[in-house]
Amino acid sequence: xxxxxxxxxxxxxxxxVTAQHDHSAAPTVAWTQQPLLLPETGRRERDVARLRAxxxxxxxxxxxxxxxxxxxxxxxxxxxxxxxxISSAAPQIGNYHWVVLREASPDSVRxxxxxxxxxxxxxxxxxxxxxxxxxxxxxxQPLPREHGQYRExxxxxxxxxxxxxxxxxxxxxxxxxxxxxxxxxxxxxxVATVLFPRDFPPPPTEQAGGHGRQSAxxxxxxxxxxxxxxxxTAFNLRYGPDAERGRSLGWGAAFGLAxxxxxxxxxxxxxxxxxxxx
Numbered sequence: 001x002x003x004x005x006x007x008x009x010x011x012x013x014x015x016x017v018t019a020q021h022d023h024s025a026a027p028t029v030a031w032t033q034q035p036l037l038l039p040e041t042g043r044r045e046r047d048v049a050r051l052r053a054x055x056x057x058x059x060x061x062x063x064x065x066x067x068x069x070x071x072x073x074x075x076x077x078x079x080x081x082x083x084x085x086i087s088s089a090a091p092q093i094g095n096y097h098w099v100v101l102r103e104a105s106p107d108s109v110r111x112x113x114x115x116x117x118x119x120x121x122x123x124x125x126x127x128x129x130x131x132x133x134x135x136x137x138x139x140x141q142p143l144p145r146e147h148g149q150y151r152e153x154x155x156x157x158x159x160x161x162x163x164x165x166x167x168x169x170x171x172x173x174x175x176x177x178x179x180x181x182x183x184x185x186x187x188x189x190x191v192a193t194v195l196f197p198r199d200f201p202p203p204p205t206e207q208a209g210g211h212g213r214q215s216a217x218x219x220x221x222x223x224x225x226x227x228x229x230x231x232x233t234a235f236n237l238r239y240g241p242d243a244e245r246g247r248s249l250g251w252g253a254a255f256g257l258a259x260x261x262x263x264x265x266x267x268x269x270x271x272x273x274x275x276x277x278x
Contacts, residue, residue: 029054032175034221034234035112037061037099040083047091049116052083056103056112063116064098064133065089067123086116094120096143098128109135111233115143132164136231138172138220141191149215150239152198159191160222162231166190170222176239177216194220200241215240 029036035056039049051061060076061084067073072089079101088094094117101112111134115125129139141157150156160170170186172194180197200214219236 029217031177031179031217032219034175034219034236035101035103035110035232036217036219036234036236037101037112037114038217038236039116046119048085048087049118050083050085051099051114051116053079053101053112054082056101056110057082058101058103060084061086062100062102062133063087063089064100064128064131065093066095066097066125066128068093088118088120088122092120093122094118095122095146096125096128098125098133100133102134107228108230108232111136111231113138113233113235114237115140117146132161134233135229136160136162136222136224136233138222138233138235140235150196150218150237152196152200152239152242152245155193155195157191157193158220158235159189160186161190162224162226167222167224170224173221174218175221176218196239198242200245203245 029038033055036054037051038054040052042050053061058079060078063075063077063086065073065075065088068089072093075089077084077086086097086099088097096115096117099114099116103110125143129142137160139159139161141159144150158172160167160172167186167190168188170190170192172184172186172192174180174182174184174194174196176197176199178197178199178201180199182195182197184192184194186192196218200216203214215238217236218239219234221232221234223233224231
């Protein structure tokens, strides 16, 4: 009888724990409602990446390479449980690859896109970016260089085009993982100049001035209606803190220390004058 009661209690305890675990595994993010392609955490492989679809559903992702034979320039990778395992076009073809997830219905098309850098040498992504890949697109002009990244307080240009043609006066929305949200409008050439917000929280004191590589997610999105179709496109990647943050903290500490050292003799003289002589 006692053993039966113990098993019953154990079942009550395990049930809620299992339910909580399943709920936490749901592919959602709190900072945006836009469709995303996010890298899975864990050890990175040289020629392989795992990307997770968030807020969008499709059977496969399209990966566009910057070079290679026609049959490898665009390849499809099946999603399993919302995750795709993608690879470069060939071992000798690296640099940026463009990744697209497209969800279509009779009256709407939703796109999640990102760029993935494979570390092998490869062709410049200039032609890759210039080539239309789907209906409504947000195209970096250009992408950051190898080992580079978008950063706070920097301005970067993005082209918005529909069916390969630039969209003039098109609204572009930027959202960041830290809750910033801003909007921009494309110019006569379909290009919007996007200013990345200075919204990284200050690092802990022990990390100030350190060399750890920080980054956070952002997404750019745009919507357009035409011919009875509603198009939504999103481009997500990561950005880093202003490079001057650590330097500013370091110089501030140095100037503060210098000021204290300079003031020390003055304080000693003042104290010596104030001490009464016997």
